[in-house]
Amino acid sequence: MRTVMNFKNLLGTVLIGFFLVPSANAQILKRLQKSAERTVERKLEQKTEKETGKVMDSILEPKDRSSTKKSPTDTPKTSNDTSENTSAESRKKNVSDDLEVYSKFDFVPGDKILFYDDFSQDFVGDFPSKWNTNGTGEVVKINNVEGNWFELKSGHNVFYVPDLKNLPEDYTIEFDIVTQGLDKETSSSAYLQLFLSDTDKLVTSTANYIQSSFSLCQYNSYGIHSTNYFNGKSGDITSNATADIRKDLLNQPHIAIAVTKNRYRVWVNENKHLDIPRMIEELNVLNHLKLSVLGTKEGKERIFISNLRVAEGGEDLRRKLISEGRISTNGILFNSGSSKIKPQSLGIILQISQVLRQDENMKLNIVGHTDSDGSSDANLKLSKERAQAVKDALVNLYNIPESRLQSDGKGASNPVADNTTPDGKAQNRRVEFITL
Secondary structure: OHHHHHHHHHHHHHHHHHHOOOHHHHHHHHHHHHHHHHHHHHHHHHHHHHHHHHHHHHHHOOOOHHHOOOOOOOOOOOOOOOOHHHHHHHOHHHOOHHHHHOOOOOOOOOOEEEEEEOOOOOOOOOOOOOEEEOOOEEEEEEOOEEEEEEEEOOOOOOOEEEOOOOOOOEEEEEEEEEEEOOOOOOOOOOEEEEEEEOOOOOOOOOOOEEEEEEEOOOOOOOOEEEEEEEOOEEEEEEEEEOOOOHHHHOOOOEEEEEEEOOEEEEEEOOEEEEEEOOOOOOOOOOOEEEEEEEOOOOOOOEEEEEEEEEEEOOOOHHHHHHHHOEEEEOOOOEOOOOOOEOHHHHHHHHHHHHHHHHOOOOOEEEEEEOOOOOOHHHHHHHHHHHHHHHHHHHHHOOOOOHHHEEEEEOOOOOOOOOOOOHHHHHHHOEEEEEEO
């Protein structure tokens, strides 16, 4: 309001001065008056937007944001003391900035793993054993980046196809990307392409497919281009999402895709860039996944992927928790050997918080499980720490009272799948939510 009064006083001074000059200044006066009015309106709009933003942020984020911030390298403490006195400050210190950024992330991964590959069972230098191609590629190690990575080579009509068949109606796809050499000289025609296709043949021209192309260009933002193709002809949808993902591409982005019958959604990190309700025109025909890279300079601009996870489901876990009183999910991911939650896992934790808010009498026990890598004692400790980290996220990000939550860990003592394969290990690394 003070801003508005200042402008009114200024406008009054200008008007008095102009009443003392000839009428030739009438047009100038009108222009000044309109300009002042527009400025006042802009100030009011900005103030309103700022206040609205504060209200929206307060819905999901802690009231005292300054007390929750800490270096992203910090991990939650493992104490099981749930008293209100100890939780007020110590728990809030355990939530890192990157988790706060993802606090509204609504992607929920599927639970039944159909395909998982982190290339840990492939030799460096080899083409990965669970993939096919009509080009070339190899598993590599990357300096300062954990794990094995699969390098995709650029080439016209060159495809990389995982051994994955018969995708269901509802499923999710996730993978991580590392890039090297992308800069202002990267071509505007450089893309990472993802296809959902009716065949695993190494061709584009099939009767039914969906294509999403992620621009790798750095000097301008060309976003994400998506189109559908059914029954041998172009579909009704061509989307050119104006997503500026240039910085994301330079910082190991996480790509997430959810297919729910006809609906098709795409996230890059925490941002949802595509949500098309009728992208899939015909169900049960797009049974295969393909990747391709176009337009990059050989030897300079390099693209690597890892942690490809395809899983059936992506269902609304809220209904299942309410109806059955128990859910188990392997979609909450952690850094290897750590209790640090990967930010892209927060969609599940968000849904759990919504159930707890809806039913204020509900209490939960959060139970962590690991695969069998490492000693039994280390796995038991890690499983307890991971359950505690999930509890901390519910308390600090979503303001759930700590008194309504317990946490525990079982280590690798209760496997649900074979611990000798990447798929089985991924299923065994899970978190359970059990009503009390």
